[in-house]
Every structure is written in C-alpha cells, then in structure tokens.
Amino acid sequence: MTTKPYEIEIIEKPGTSRVFRAALFDFDGTLSLIREGWQNVMVPYFCEVLNEIADPARETPDAIERIVRDFVDKITGKQTIYQCIRLAEEVEARGGAPWDPLLYKKEYLRRLQLRIQDRVDRLANGSARPDDFVVPGGRRFLQLLRDKGVKLYLASGTDECYVKQEADLLGLTPYFDGGVYGAQDDYKTFSKAMVIERLIKVNALDGAELVGFGDGYVEIENVRAVGGYPVGVATNEANPGGGVDAWKRGRLLDAGARAIVPDFGDPEKLLAFLFAESR
Numbered sequence: 001m002t003t004k005p006y007e008i009e010i011i012e013k014p015g016t017s018r019v020f021r022a023a024l025f026d027f028d029g030t031l032s033l034i035r036e037g038w039q040n041v042m043v044p045y046f047c048e049v050l051n052e053i054a055d056p057a058r059e060t061p062d063a064i065e066r067i068v069r070d071f072v073d074k075i076t077g078k079q080t081i082y083q084c085i086r087l088a089e090e091v092e093a094r095g096g097a098p099w100d101p102l103l104y105k106k107e108y109l110r111r112l113q114l115r116i117q118d119r120v121d122r123l124a125n126g127s128a129r130p131d132d133f134v135v136p137g138g139r140r141f142l143q144l145l146r147d148k149g150v151k152l153y154l155a156s157g158t159d160e161c162y163v164k165q166e167a168d169l170l171g172l173t174p175y176f177d178g179g180v181y182g183a184q185d186d187y188k189t190f191s192k193a194m195v196i197e198r199l200i201k202v203n204a205l206d207g208a209e210l211v212g213f214g215d216g217y218v219e220i221e222n223v224r225a226v227g228g229y230p231v232g233v234a235t236n237e238a239n240p241g242g243g244v245d246a247w248k249r250g251r252l253l254d255a256g257a258r259a260i261v262p263d264f265g266d267p268e269k270l271l272a273f274l275f276a277e278s279r
C-alpha cells in the first residue's frame with residue numbers, strides 16, 4: 001500500500017452558488033469492495049459465449065474481448081440485465097440463437113457468487129471486519145455528510161436484495177436516510193435516473209443541490225444531466241488506498257466527472273472542498 005498524499009483532481013469547482021442538500025452514491029466499487037473483480041467474471045463469461053458462435057476466420061478472440069470490454073464498461077452502473085441484453089444482441093448479430101438475457105444474468109451471478117461468497121461469509125460470521133470491504137474513508141465521509149445535513153441515497157445496478165444485504169453487512173445502511181435502491185426483476189421500474197428524478201421531487205431540490213459519487217459511466221452522466229455535481233471515484237479496487245485507477249479515471253472523465261478522487265481517504269479534505277465556497 002502506498003502512502004501518497006490524498007489528491008482531488010478538479011476539472012471544475014462546484015462553484016459559489018451551490019449548497020449540496022442531497023448526495024447519491026453508487027455502491028459497488030464506490031463504497032463496497034465485496035464485488036471487487038466482477039468484471040473478471042463477466043468479461044470472460046461473455047467472451048466464452050461469443051467465441052462459441054463467432055467465426056474464428058473473421059473475428060479473433062482478442063477482437064471479441066475488446067468488444068465485450070467496451071460494452072460492459074459503457075453500461076456499468078446500469079442494471080446488470082442491460083449488459084446481458086447487449087450480449088444477446090451480439091449473439092444474434094453473429095447468427096447465433098441467443099438465450100433469454102435473464103438466463104445470461106443468472107449464469108453470470110452464479111459464477112460471481114463463487115468469487116464473492118467467501119467474503120460475504122467472513123463478514124457474516126465476523127472473521128472479516130466491515131471496513132475491510134468499505135472503500136477507504138467511506139464510512140467517515142458518509143458520517144460527515146450526514147453531520148452537514150445532507151440527505152444520502154444509495155442506488156446500484158445490482159439486484160436490490162443483494163445491495164441491501166451487503167450494505168447491512170458493511171454497516172452502511174443507517175447512513176442512507178434517503179434509502180437504498182437497486183435493480184428490480186421488472187427492470188423497467190428502476191433506473192438511477194428515476195431515483196434522481198424522485199429525490200429531486202420529494203425534497204423539492206434544484207438539480208444543482210445534488211452531488212453524486214460513482215465509479216461508473218451511468219451515475220456520472222445521470223447526475224450531470226440534472227445539473228448536479230458528479231465526483232468520479234476512481235477506486236483502485238484490487239489495491240484500495242493505492243491511488244487512482246488510471247483506466248477508471250479516463251472513463252469517468254469521458255462521462256463528465258467534474259472532480260476525480262481515488263477514494264474517500266481524506267474525508268475532511270473532500271468535504272471541505274465540496275463546501276468551500278458555499279459558506
């Protein structure tokens with residue numbers, strides 16, 4: 001683990017007219033490390049499916065992997081089913097007969113569960129501490145925001161039953177006085193954009209009063225779209241506290257993040273930055 005000073009990369013300051021009254025957090029990769037490595041389950045699985053039907057004379061496994069990585073990444077933050085819908089389309093485009101996307105999702109979750117079950121078990125039986133799987137500084141930062149009177153919302157593209165269970169295991173649920181939201185079986189009834197729309201209405205907010213934290217495209221774009229201030233959390237999930245993940249950083253900048261942080265490792269500094277000009 002490195003001991004680099006905590007740096008906030010500023011693309012655009014929040015500005016003098018804003019006072020944040022609500023904050024939206026993504027879960028996986030932003031606050032939780034329980035599902036660390038999910039991409040290394042989804043990408044090989046999707047490649048396996050496509051390699052089975054692709055014509056190797058026209059498409060190499062490398063080319064397929066690039067395509068898969070690209071769409072998996074762009075859809076990150078949306079519900080998992082959308083990545084599976086896209087996989088079905090890619091199968092069809094290659095002349096294959098795709099499964100129902102729900103079946104791809106089931107198989108992916110089965111494989112992911114093999115990877116993370118041990119972490120969940122250790123948290124549940126007390127042999128791991130919750131903070132072992134919380135992004136550095138995350139818990140303290142949530143507390144500081146609450147102390148400031150900011151209302152907190154958690155929204156994830158992971159199925160809601162898992163998000164709720166894992167937020168409980170990490171002891172994070174009580175911070176989210178606005179609620180914990182996740183993917184629904186009837187996937188059209190949930191999106192991060194819908195959560196944002198609702199929280200703006202319920203709290204009679206101006207979009208500018210919303211700050212968002214995420215490590216994926218979708219939450220950054222959604223927060224930006226309503227005039228909120230999106231902070232990209234370029235967590236180095238395999239080495240938490242080890243500085244910015246360069247690849248995530250590039251993607252978050254593309255999505256329109258206004259500031260980039262490696263994690264919440266200096267929560268007081270991050271809070272001071274966000275509220276510096278609003279006093």
Ligand SMILES: [Mg+2]
Nearest residue numbers: 026028029215
């Ligand atoms: Mg995430």
